[in-house]
Amino acid sequence: MTMTDPSTAAAHTAGAPGVSFPPGFAWGAATAAYQIEGAAAEDGRTPSIWDVFSHTPGKVLNGDTGDVAVDHYHRFREDVRLMADLGLTSYRFSLSWPRIQPTGRGPAVERGLDFYRALVDTLLEHGIAPVATLYHWDLPQDLEDAGGWPVRETAHRFAEYAALAARALGDRVPLWSTFNEPWCSAFLGYGSGVHAPGRTNPADALKAAHHLNLAHGLAVGTLRELLPATAQIAVSHNLHLVRPLTDSAEDREAARRIDAVGNRIWTGPLFNGGYPADLLADTAAIVDWDELVRPGDLAEIGRPIDLLGLNYYTPTVVSALHKDTESAEPTHNGGHGDSAHSPWPGAEDVRFHLANDDVTAMGWPIDATGLSESLIGMHRDFGLPLMVTENGAAYEDVVGPDGTIDDPERIRYLQLHLAAVADAIAAGADVRGYYLWSLLDNFEWAYGYSKRFGIVHVDYETQRRTPKSSARWYAEVIRRGGLG
Numbered sequence: 001m002t003m004t005d006p007s008t009a010a011a012h013t014a015g016a017p018g019v020s021f022p023p024g025f026a027w028g029a030a031t032a033a034y035q036i037e038g039a040a041a042e043d044g045r046t047p048s049i050w051d052v053f054s055h056t057p058g059k060v061l062n063g064d065t066g067d068v069a070v071d072h073y074h075r076f077r078e079d080v081r082l083m084a085d086l087g088l089t090s091y092r093f094s095l096s097w098p099r100i101q102p103t104g105r106g107p108a109v110e111r112g113l114d115f116y117r118a119l120v121d122t123l124l125e126h127g128i129a130p131v132a133t134l135y136h137w138d139l140p141q142d143l144e145d146a147g148g149w150p151v152r153e154t155a156h157r158f159a160e161y162a163a164l165a166a167r168a169l170g171d172r173v174p175l176w177s178t179f180n181e182p183w184c185s186a187f188l189g190y191g192s193g194v195h196a197p198g199r200t201n202p203a204d205a206l207k208a209a210h211h212l213n214l215a216h217g218l219a220v221g222t223l224r225e226l227l228p229a230t231a232q233i234a235v236s237h238n239l240h241l242v243r244p245l246t247d248s249a250e251d252r253e254a255a256r257r258i259d260a261v262g263n264r265i266w267t268g269p270l271f272n273g274g275y276p277a278d279l280l281a282d283t284a285a286i287v288d289w290d291e292l293v294r295p296g297d298l299a300e301i302g303r304p305i306d307l308l309g310l311n312y313y314t315p316t317v318v319s320a321l322h323k324d325t326e327s328a329e330p331t332h333n334g335g336h337g338d339s340a341h342s343p344w345p346g347a348e349d350v351r352f353h354l355a356n357d358d359v360t361a362m363g364w365p366i367d368a369t370g371l372s373e374s375l376i377g378m379h380r381d382f383g384l385p386l387m388v389t390e391n392g393a394a395y396e397d398v399v400g401p402d403g404t405i406d407d408p409e410r411i412r413y414l415q416l417h418l419a420a421v422a423d424a425i426a427a428g429a430d431v432r433g434y435y436l437w438s439l440l441d442n443f444e445w446a447y448g449y450s451k452r453f454g455i456v457h458v459d460y461e462t463q464r465r466t467p468k469s470s471a472r473w474y475a476e477v478i479r480r481g482g483l484g
């Protein structure tokens with residue numbers, strides 16, 4: 001969404017001190033299968049696009065892979081105990097498609113499902129509500145070989161996989177999410193190529209976006225059929241909080257384009273019955289939408305959902321390219337790595353700017369006003385319950401001589417953003433939970449193990465887990481039910 005009124009931003013800067021969160025608010029942390037599980041070739045699991053991509057030289061920093069990751073597959077009981085010690089009331093994780101249905105076709109592998117059954121049962125024993133995401137970027141490589149997300153059939157494969165997961169875990173997982181940040185899957189995976197499968201074709205990126213939308217809708221239909229009536233269904237988007245650099249008509253036009261291909265490409269068909277006319281016009285020369293979107297697709301995609309998840313890290317500040325004075329070199333590629341190829345079909349000329357100089361180790365500017373603005377805007381525009389399904393920060397943590405990790409910068413980041421959530425709630429947004437990214441240090445995609453997002457430190461040599469001071473701080477926030 002675009003937000004242009006700076007007075008709204010100023011009013012939501014600090015967070016009301018002492019504000020408490022609603023009863024039942026989910027205090028969570030989030031992870032993703034490929035980033036933590038390891039056990040890449042165990043119990044029938046076959047390669048996903050991330051296995052192949054990370055094993056391709058030059059794709060991931062230092063040649064890091066998720067082969068072992070933080071060995072959560074074998075250490076999940078210890079990890080759930082850690083969560084319980086912190087007082088988490090909920091845990092958001094993802095299911096690995098190639099662990100459950102290795103080739104993306106055919107029956108489920110029971111050993112793969114057993115891992116998730118055991119994980120979920122252990123969570124429930126500790127009073128922690130599981131939130132399962134079906135897809136956090138790990139498409140079975142066999143399906144990529146058959147064409148991947150640019151191919152329509154992949155959406156049908158996904159719905160079948162959703163059915164396998166729902167049949168096995170539906171009796172014990174109360175909240176399901178179809179996709180995590182499909183923008184990244186489509187536009188980093190098939191546009192800029194910084195994520196798996198590393199293709200760089202704007203038409204394929206747009207086709208992938210439609211098939212991810214369709215897959216979401218088909219899976220919602222399947223889940224509604226198979227899950228108990230009490231189960232809730234969500235999707236998590238990294239909706240970009242787009243701000244024009246100046247109030248000029250050119251910069252506002254740049255913001256409109258990014259909002260279209262970054263945000264409304266998802267929320268249009270999900271909530272408003274179709275793709276926005278301006279997006280179709282911006283990208284008409286790249287893809288034939290009439291051929292891509294078949295009769296009935298929009299009805300599938302628009303199936304009602306119960307909750308919308310927002311993943312928020314930083315605002316997106318854009319301007320027009322002034323061709324007479326500026327080079328057309330790309331200035332920003334979506335936050336997860338640089339590429340000569342744009343992840344913004346139809347908006348390749350748009351310039352990206354840092355919102356300020358106060359950046360995390362990812363180089364992402366810290367501006368919590370973007371979080372409250374996003375939540376308030378989503379509440380206004382879509383009117384359904386919301387959750388912050390990811391928010392957090394990477395820092396270059398230092399292990400002290402006594403083995404402790406003091407991370408005041410991360411605490412400050414989290415404090416500011418929780419205050420922003422409280423602001424949004426005070427302004428009327430129905431926000432049901434907050435899932436900090438991340439529970440554990442882990443495999444940060446194209447950056448490998450070089451970026452640490454965890455509130456729990458992991459020594460990658462020994463796999464030893466050590467809660468950082470931010471973990472103790474978060475435990476105290478949870479104990480008090482707010483910032484207090």
Ligand code: FCB
Nearest residue numbers: 032180181437444445453
């Ligand atoms: C998000 C991803 C998550 C993690 C964070 C830092 O875009 O969903 O897996 O990489 O960024």
